[in-house]
Amino acid sequence: MLPRAFSPDDPMIVHHFHEHGWVLTDDLNQSEVLEVQKWVDEIAATFDEPGRILHHREMTDFGPKLARSENFVPVHSGLRDLLTRRLVTTASTLLGEPAVLYKEKINYKLVGGAGFSPHQDAPAYPFIDTHVSCMVAVDDATPENGCLEVVSSRHRQLLETDDRGCIVRSIVDELTWQHAPLRAGQTLWFHSLTPHRSGANRSDRDRRALYPTYNALSEGHLREKYYAEKLERFAAAERGERVVLSLIGDFEGRPVD
Ligand SMILES: O=C(O)CCC(=O)C(=O)O
Helix, strand or coil: CCCCCECCCCCHHHHHHHHHCEEEEECCCHHHHHHHHHHHHHHHCCCCCCCCCEEEEEEECCEEEEEEEECCHHHCHHHHHHHHHHHHHHHHHHHCCCEEEEEEEEECCCCCCCCEEEECCHHHCCCCCCEEEEEEECCCECCCCCCEEEECCCCCCCCCECCCCCECHHHHHHCCEEEECECCCEEEEEECCCCEEECCCCCCCCCCEEEEEEEEHHHCCCHHHHHHHHHHHHHHCCCCCCCCCCCCCCECCECCC
16 A cells, blocks of 8 residues: 655655655545546547547457547647646656656556556657656556556666566566555656556456656657657557557557457
């Protein structure tokens, strides 16, 4: 179990983040959670046009399901406000300098959805050196439905990776993994070198989460460049046994034929 959640304006969050590589904040009240759940439903129902919102699907034991949506901030004012105004304040506090949104995604992990292999995020972030991400729980996240698992205080160096860009097995086995269950509306901020992974959703409840990533404004506004690069690399990628969601091969989901 993770310890207490902080208020986002508690100055202690910086110390906790630097010491452990993650910090938990209480961000949304109950009515805001309901609103964010509605917004996420709206994104899931939005038609994906090339160059606009990107949806990714996976095959589950219950049929094809949505696995991820990204690049939705331009088309949704509520989520734009949450990710580019409200949460950017905490991102700036944690980075120690003004932050700007680099990219955003919803990981749906619907019932039967796959998990993510152990990895650090930094290798998946071209163009930037100073960055922080968070998981905003849209639904309660539990060990049964595939909440994040993190390793504390191992965010100071890049660990050895395999050919998918995930942490090699011998190191994974030595690390101390800790489940990070979240209540809907809580936010887990984590360093881009914090090792993390998650299991499949083996429960009968969906586990949706928002994941914005911020970079230091001093490095520039790179969001459009990131999505252009991602689309180019996706177009060149070969089809394999797993769905490609990221610039590293961390997602364990099966492709939909
Ligand atoms: O949503 C999850 O379960 C894990 C997500 C993750 O690690 C990622 O998207 O890099």
